[in-house]
C-alpha cells in the first residue's frame with residue numbers, strides 16, 4: 001500500500017514541524033474559514049495531532065457580513081467535525097466600523113474571537129492557514145506602502161499563540177490537498193476569482209478589497225513578466241527580513257533603554273523621573289545613534305507614551321526624528337492619541353496634549369512652526 005499523496009504528506013509534515021514543541025495533552029485550535037487553506041490545515045492537523053498526543057479542535061468565525069454567512073460557517077464547522085476535530089465551535093462576531101476599513105475591522109474582530117476561544121479553551125496554539133501566496137501578497141502590499149523591514153518581514157510563522165504551519169505551501173497545494181482527500185471547500189467571493197473560475201483580471205475585480213485585487217490582478221501580471229519564481233521570491237524576502245527586523249528591534253530596545261530618562265509605566269530612571277507623566281528621552285543619546293535604530297526607538301517611545309499603533313505612521317516618526325537631529329527650536333509635534341512631543345533642555349518628552357489638537361498628517365508635517373524653547 002502506498003503512502004499519502006506527496007502534497008498531503010507535505011502538508012502533514014509542515015503541521016508536524018509546527019506542533020513539535022507542544023506537550024502531550026495540549027489543545028490546538030484550527031482557525032477555519034472553510035476556505036481551501038484552512039480546510040487543508042484542519043485535515044492535516046486532525047491527522048497529525050493525535051499522533052503527537054495532542055488534542056485538536058477548530059473555531060469558525062462568522063463575521064455576519066455576507067448573506068448566508070451563518071450557513072457557510074456551519075458547513076465549515078461540520079467538515080471539521082467530520083475530520084474528527086473536537087471541540088468545534090462557531091463564533092459569531094459583531095464587526096464594528098472603526099474607520100480603518102471593513103477588512104481591517106473584520107480582521108480585528110476575527111483575531112479577538114480566536115484569541116478569546118483560545119483563552120476559554122486553554123489552547124496552547126491557534127493555527128492559521130496562511131500560505132506562501134498570502135505571504136507574497138503581504139510583502140507586495142508593504143512594498144507599495146513604502147513600509148520598512150518589519151512590515152516586509154510579513155506574517156510571522158509563530159507569534160504569541162498564533163502559528164502558521166502552511167507558510168511554505170502554495171495556495172494551489174492546499175487546494176490539491178482538499179481535492180486529494182475529497183474535501184469540499186468554500187471560495188470566498190471577496191477573495192476574487194475562484195481557483196477554478198474566472199480568468200485573472202476578470203471584470204469586477206476592481207470592486208474587491210485591496211489584497212484581493214493584488215491577488216487577482218497584480219500577482220498574475222508580475223508572474224507574467226518575471227516568471228513563476230516571483231511569488232516564492234517575495235515570500236523569501238519576508239523570511240530574510242524577519243531576521244533583520246528582529247535584530248534591529250532588539251538593538252533599538254537597548255537604545256531606548258539607554259536613552260530613557262523617565263516613563264510613566266515603569267517608574268523611575270534618573271533623578272528627575274519621579275511621578276513622570278511623560279516618556280522622557282535623552283536627545284543626545286538618540287542623536288548619536290544610527291538612524292535605523294533611532295527611528296525604531298522613537299516609534300517604540302511613541303507607543304509607550306500611549307500612541308495607538310494603528311495610527312502611528314512614518315510621518316510621525318520623521319517629525320520626532322527631526323526634533324532630535326534637526327533641532328532648530330521648532331514647536332511641538334502633535335501625535336495621534338492626543339499626545340505631543342516637545343524638546344527642552346536636551347530632552348525629548350512625549351506626553352498628553354494640554355488641549356486636544358489634530359495630530360500630524362503628511363500635509364501638516366511640512367510646515368513646522370519654529371518656537372524657540374531651548
Ligand SMILES: Nc1ncnc2c1ncn2[C@@H]1O[C@H](COP(=O)(O)OP(=O)(O)OP(=O)(O)O)[C@@H](O)[C@H]1O
Nearest residue numbers: 031032033037038059060061062107127128129130
Ligand atoms: N472566518 C474565519 N474563521 C476562522 N478562521 C479564519 C476565518 N477567516 C480567516 N481565517 C483564518 O485566517 C487564515 C487566512 O485567511 P484569509 O487569507 O482569508 O485572511 P486574510 O484576510 O487574507 O489574512 P488575515 O487573517 O491576516 O486578515 C485562514 O486560513 C484561517 O486560518
